[in-house]
Amino acid sequence: MTRSRLEDPRPVAGDRVAAWMKAKLAERGLTDTDLTASSCEDEGEGPSPAEQAAQKRIPYDYRHAVASHPQVTAWVNRIASGAVAPDLGGRGRREIAHGPSLLLWGPTGTGKTHQAYGAVRALTAAGCAARWQATTAADLYGAMRPRPGVDVEHQLRRIVRVPLLLLDDLGAAKPSEWTEEMTFRLLNWRCQNRLPTLITTNLPPVRSERIHPQARVLRDMVGDRVLSRLSGMCEAVELTGPDRRYAAA
Template identity: 45%
Template sequence: MSTRTRDPQTLGGAGTLDRMARILAARNIDPASLEDMVDDPEPFSPLEALSAGMPPRYREAQADHPKVLTWARDVAEQSVAPSLGARRQVTTGPSLLMAGVVGAGKTHQAYGAIRLLIRTGLGVRWRATTAADLYADLRPRPGVDSERELATISRCPVLLIDDLGAAKASEWVEEVTYRLINRRYNLMLPTLVTTNLAIKDLRACLGDRVTSRLAQMTDRVEFEPVDRRRHRTAT
C-alpha cells in the first residue's frame, strides 16, 4: 500500500479539509476517516459528505414530481449568504406535505428534494426522521434532555418528518407534534412531511391545532393510490 501523504491542495486546502471534517462530524462520521483517502483519485465533495448521512436506499433518490421540484427551487431562491462572498445558506422557505398510500414514493421524493438542494451548492443543514423515531427521541427519560432535543429539531433549517400520523394517537403525541410544527411555522423553516393518511383524515389523528398549522404552512401533494414497491416486485 502506498504510504505517500496527499498534498492538502488535492483536497482544496486546509480550510476545505476542516470544513469537510465538520460536515462528517455532523453526519456522525468519524472525521479521521479523511486520513484514509490516500489513494482515492477523486476529491471529496460536499455532496458525497452530506449524502453519506442518508439511508443507503435513498442516496441516489431523484425528485421528479413537479410540486416537489418547485419546493426545492423556492427554498433555494430564498437562501441567503451570511456575509459577502460566503456560500448561500438555507434559512427560511416553504414547506410541503406529501400524502399517499404506503409505497407511493413519498419518501423517495423527499430525499430526492434534499439531494437536489445539496447539488445546487447551497449550505444545507438537514435532518430526517420518521414520526415514530421522533417521538422515541423526545420521550422523557433519565439522562436525556428531551426539551433540548426538541429545540434542536425545531430549529434545523430543513427537516423531513416521514410517516406523520402513523404513531398511536395520545395527548402527549399531539402536544409534542404541535410544539414542533408550531415552532417551525413561526420560524418559517422548510419542512417536508409525508403521511400515509388522506389529508382529510389528518385532523382526527393529529388534532385541530396541528392540522391548522400544516394547512397554513404547507403546499400539499396527494400521490396516486399506487404502491410502487409492490408494482416493482410484481414486474
C-alpha cells in the same frame, strides 16, 4: 533534495495540526471530509463534501432518489433561490432561509419518501442544505421520551430549529396527548418561523366525499391544532399510483 540549514525538518505547524486532527477523527471512525462537509462550498466537478456527507445519512433505498414530481421540483427551486449567504463579505455557504413547506400525502408505496429525499439531495447539490435532518414521526417521539441523563428539551430545540427538516410518516404512530403536544411544539415553531419542512403522510389531510366515512384522516391522528399549522405552512402534494414496492417485487 537536501534541506537548507534554515528549513525546519518538522512539518509546518498547520500540517502538524492537520495530522493530529486526522488521527483524532480516525479514532472516532470519521474522516476530515465529514468535518469539512458542513462548511465547504461546492468546488469544481463531482459531488461536494456536503453532498457526500448527506449521502451517508440518507437511508440506502433513497441514496439515488430524484425529485421528479413537478410540485416538488418547483418547491426545490423556490427554496434554493431563496437561500442566503451569511454576511461575510461574499464568503460562507448559502443557507436555506425561510420558505414554504410541503405535505406529501398518498397511499403507501407511491414514492413520498423518495420525493422527499430527492428534494433534500437536490438542495444539497445546489449547495444550500448543509444543515438538514430527517426523522420519522415515530422515531422522533421515541427520541423525545423523557429519560434520565438526556436533555430532551435541548434535543427538541435543535430539531425544531434545523433549517431543513424531513418529518416522515406523520400520523402513523399511535396518537396520544403527548405525541400531539410534541408534534404541535415542533410544527408551531416551524410554522411561525417559516422554516422549510418536508412532511409525508399516508393519510388524506382532511375528510372529503372521496374518503370512506370510516377511514382515518390526518386530522384524526394529529389533532386540530397541528392540522391548522400544517395548512398554514404547507402546500399539499398528492401522490397516487400503485405501491411501487409490490411492483418491484
